[in-house]
Amino acid sequence: MATPPDGPVLGPTLAEWFKARDETRRHLEASQAPVDEEWVQRLADLLATERSWQDQYTELLALGRTDGKFPRSQR
Template identity: 65%
Template sequence: MASPAGGPALEQTLSEWLKARAETHRHLDGAVTPVDAGWAQRLADLLATEQSWQVQYTELVALGTPEHRFPSSNR
């Protein structure tokens, strides 16, 4: 579903991403060392998804710039 301005709708993706982060925080709050391998895999998958989502979001934001490229970071 597109946004009113004709761009992509990110609400559902953002909602799921925030939900996954909240679940991770809850798990870490009650985790004991060592963390089980299954949970560690789910965290790795979440982090990879988060990185992918950030890249996609950055590319979408860049569509509004003159060269359709997001400026590189100074950090």
């Protein structure tokens, strides 16, 4: 998908989403049962950040559609 030179760029958003996913994965891998409240809060914060980047990436991809909306999943 081509974007105007001054338009949105997918690459950095995708990179940040993957970075957030990796940070969440590392946090999960480092856990040991039982987890404490601080660990759970950190996971909630990481997941919110990951979701935010995913939403931004999805919105940018939707710019390539004529209706400007990301399609619903067929799964």
